[in-house]
Amino acid sequence: MRHLYIERALGPAWNAEQADTVAAATVQALQALFAELAILIGHDAVRALYLRAMHVSLLSFERNVKSGQLLEALLSDLRTNLANHAPADARSAAQALLESLVALLVSLIGQPLTLRLVTSAWGSATAQPTTTAEN
Numbered sequence: 773m774r775h776l777y778i779e780r781a782l783g784p785a786w787n788a789e790q791a792d793t794v795a796a797a798t799v800q801a802l803q804a805l806f807a808e809l810a811i812l813i814g815h816d817a818v819r820a821l822y823l824r825a826m827h828v829s830l831l832s833f834e835r836n837v838k839s840g841q842l843l844e845a846l847l848s849d850l851r852t853n854l855a856n857h858a859p860a861d862a863r864s865a866a867q868a869l870l871e872s873l874v875a876l877l878v879s880l881i882g883q884p885l886t887l888r889l890v891t892s893a894w895g896s897a898t899a900q901p902t903t904t905a906e907n
Contacts, residue, residue: 777887778870781805781894782863791862795854798866799847804893805873806843819843821876826850829865829872 781801782794806818813821822843841849850869854862877886 777874777890777894778867780896781870781890782866789859791857791859792855794859794862794866795851798854798862798869799851801870801894802847802850802873805890808889808893815843819846821873822846825869825873825876828876829868 782797
């Protein structure tokens, strides 16, 4: 199910032949999710969550993260790094990052709330029936 949300988040970039397209879609997906999250946990916590997802995903490109960097600068660096790789490598890195982020959210706030947040940010992956416990 998570894979479907990640595919939805990247949209047309999922099959893009340009790494810059993948990079732009990844940053756009992150910004949409972070806007939803910031309402709940604040900007500092969103930044910390992003940094943790970067670390957990073990991305295969350079990570020149400076401790005092703002989230916007971190996302700009991510976009540059993804754009400088082959499209398949950029997709793989973007997928790893988004999957790590979603997995972290599930571990912190649970699957039902995480799915609501990613649905709100990225749209519905599929029309899945929900149970009363999920609502």
